[in-house]
Amino acid sequence: MTSSSWYRYSSPATFYPIAGRLIPWFGWAAAVMAAIGTWIGLAIAPTDFQQGDAYRIIFIHVASAWMSMFMYVVMAAWSALFLGFNTRLSAMMAQAMAPTGALMTLIALVTGSLWGKPTWGTYWAWDARMTSELILLFLYMGVIALRNAIDDPRRADRACAVLSLVGVINVPIIYYSVKWWNTLHQGSSVSLTAAPKMAMTMLTGMLIMALAAWFYAIAVALYRVRVIMLERERGSAWVGELQEVKSR
Amino acid sequence: MNEFFAMGGYAFFVWGSFGATAFVVVVEMVALRARRRRALDEARLATPDSLTAATQGVL
Amino acid sequence: MKARHRRFIWIGAGVAVLGAASALVLNAFQSNLVFFFTPTQIAANEVPRNRAFRIGGLVEEKSLARESDGLTVRFVVTDTAASVPVVYKGILPDLFKEGKGVVAQGEIGSDGVFRASEVLAKHDENYMPPAAADAVNKARGTTAAAEKTTKTLQR
Secondary structure (H helix, E strand, O other): OOHHHHHHHOOHHHHHHHHHHHHHHHHHHHHHHHHHHHHHHHHHOOOEOOOEHHHHHHHHHHHHHHHHHHHHHHHHHHHHHHHHHOOHHHHHHHHHHHHHHHHHHHHHHHHHHHHHHHHOOOOOOOOHHHHHHHHHHHHHHHHHHHHHHOOOHHHHHHHHHHHHHHHOOHHHHHHHHHHHOOOOOOOOOOOOOOOOOEOHHHHHHHHHHHHHHHHHHHHHHHHHHHHHHHHHOOOOHHHHHOHHHHOO | OHHHHHHHHOHHHHHHHHHHHHHHHHHHHHHHHHHHHHHHHHHHHHOHHHHHHHHHHHO | OOHHHHHHHHHHHHHHHHHHHHHHHHHHHHHHHOOOEOHHHHHOOOOOOOOOEEEEEEEOOOOOEEOOOOOEEEEEEEOOOOEEEEEEEOOOOOOOOOOOEEEEEEEEOOOOOEEEEEEEEEOOOOEOOHHHHHHHHHHHHHHHHHHHHHHHHHO
C-alpha cells in the first residue's frame, strides 16, 4: 500500500462510513460474548476451593482490568501517531478512547473492592497494585479534564497527547506491581510465560468475558469517534453530505 | 434456583459486581446516543443548506 | 532531516527521560511501597521503629488459639525461616485459615508479640473446584504444597 492511500484512510470523511459499517458487528459480538461469558461464569463454572462463589467476580474484574490497561496503551499509541504525523484521525481516536478506558478502570476498581471485602476482609488497601490502578483512573480523568479545559481543539489534541504518553509508564507498573513489591493483591493467574493457574471452565469463561470487553470497547470507541467527527467537522462539506445530517 | 441467587452467601458482592457493571455500561451507551443526537442536530444547523432554509423561513 | 523525523526524535527522547525519571523515583520510593514485612525482616530488625507496620506470612499450622472472651485470637505468622506471634481482637476474614496467607497491621511490643489492629487474608492466584484441590494436594504431598505457598508469599 502506498503512503498516499494510508493518508486517504486517515481522513475522517473516508473513515466515518467504514466505522459505521463495523459498529454493529462488534456490538453484537460483544453482546453475545458477554451473555455466554456471564452464563459460564455464574452458572457453569464450579465453585472455588478457597473462596466459594465469591471468586465469580473474577469474570468481570479481570476482563475490565486488562481492558483498562490495554485501552490506555492504545490511547498513547494514537497520541504518538498524532504527534508524529499530525493526522486528525489519530487525535480523534485517542480522544475516543479516554471515557471508555476510564469506565473500564472504574469497573475494575469497584469489582475489585467488592471482591476484596469477602476474601481479604477489606474493601480497600493502599498496596502497589490498587494504588497504581487508581492512578490510572486519575490519568484518564486528567486527559478528559485537559480536553475540556482547552477551547482550541488542536491545542487540546497536543496537550492530551503529551499527557497520555507521559502516563503510559504507569501501565507496566500496574502489571508488574504484584511481582516487584509485596502486595495484598495476588499474582497473575494467567500469563504468556506460564501455564494458567485456573481450572479449564473458569479460564474459558474468563477469556470469553475478556473478548466481550474487547468487542465492546471497539464498538463504543468507533461509535464515539464518529460523534467526535460530527462535532469537530460540522459545517464541512462531507458532514453536510451525510444522509443522517441531510434527512429531517 | 434460590441457591443460585444466594451465591453461597456472597450474593451482595457477586450480584453487586455484575449489576454495577451492567449499570455503568448501559449509562455509557445511553449517554453516547444522546451525544450523537446533539452532534447531529448541531451539524444540521451548521450546514449551508439549513442556514438558507432558516433564513427563507424567517423572510 | 524532515520536520516529522525531528518531532519523532523529540518524542522518543521525552519518553526516555520520563521513563528514567520514573524509574529513579520508584526506586527511591521502593521502601514505602512495601505493603508488608516478612517475619525474617522483623528478625533482622529491618522494620520501621516506633510506628505501625504490616506483617505478612503464613498462619502457622496448629498455632491458632482463641481466648475465653471468644474475640481475642492468638496465632503465629511464619515465612518458614522465621516466625512472629500475633495477638488480635476482632473478627477474622472468611479466608483466614491455618496454612494460608495473612497480612496484619499493628505494632510489635517489647515482648516480641505483634499486636494487630487489623487482620487481612491474602489468598493465592490458583482457582479450582474443591475436588480438584483435594486431588492436587494428595498428589503433591504436603512439602510441595508448603513450598508453593511460600513462593506465593515471596512474590
